[in-house]
Amino acid sequence: MATEDESPSPPDITEMLKDQTSACKAARDAIAAGGEVLLYDGQPPVWMVRGIAATRLRRSLRIGLTTLGLDETVEILRARHRDGQLRTGNIVAADRSWFFTLYFDATGTELLACSGLKRPSQEDGQKLQL
Numbered sequence: 001m002a003t004e005d006e007s008p009s010p011p012d013i014t015e016m017l018k019d020q021t022s023a024c025k026a027a028r029d030a031i032a033a034g035g036e037v038l039l040y041d042g043q044p045p046v047w048m049v050r051g052i053a054a055t056r057l058r059r060s061l062r063i064g065l066t067t068l069g070l071d072e073t074v075e076i077l078r079a080r081h082r083d084g085q086l087r088t089g090n091i092v093a094a095d096r097s098w099f100f101t102l103y104f105d106a107t108g109t110e111l112l113a114c115s116g117l118k119r120p121s122q123e124d125g126q127k128l129q130l
Contacts, residue, residue, distance in 0.1 A: 013037050013089070013102070016111040020076070021069030023116040027091050027100040034094035043085035043106055050077040053101075053115065060117065068116035073103060076113040086112070 014031050017024040031037060057070045077086075087108045091100040096119060103113040 013039075013091075013111075017114060018111075020111060020113050021072040021115065023069030023073075023100060023114045026068055026098065026116055027102075027114050030091050030093040030098055030100060035098075036092045036094075037089065038092070039089035039102075039108070040087065043087055045085055046077065049086050049088060049103065050074065053077060053103075056115075056117070065120065066118035068118075069113070070115040070117070073101075073113040073115040077103065080112070 014028050017028045017031075019025075053070065053074050057067070057074050059065075060067050060070065085106045087104040087106065089102040089104070091098075091102065093099070098116050098118055100114055100116045102111060103115075104111055
């Protein structure tokens with residue numbers, strides 16, 4: 001039986017991943033394939049989370065990384081969630097090929113957005129000099 005201090009289990013996250021962004025289906029698939037779900041207790045302010053997502057988008061575009069739903073996530077955070085705090089989490093694909101970021105409301109009960117970043121292959125990583 002789960003206590004109040006425990007994070008939601010992966011099946012709860014899977015149910016929360018609807019169609020908020022184009023990354024949701026891939027994130028659900030990653031969980032189904034054994035991906036690791038990590039949820040964080042901290043509640044950073046929206047402006048900080050939005051800034052990190054926007055920076056990640058700019059950098060990804062500049063160096064040519066493959067993303068899913070990151071542009072949509074930035075817009076969701078800009079347009080709908082201007083004040084307050086958020087909770088975040090991550091999904092790491094079992095094969096480590098994809099890394100997803102989850103954005104929740106302050107209570108952790110509503111998933112606002114999901115973005116994915118494809119990990120560069122060894123060859124790509126050498127070209128990009130990450």
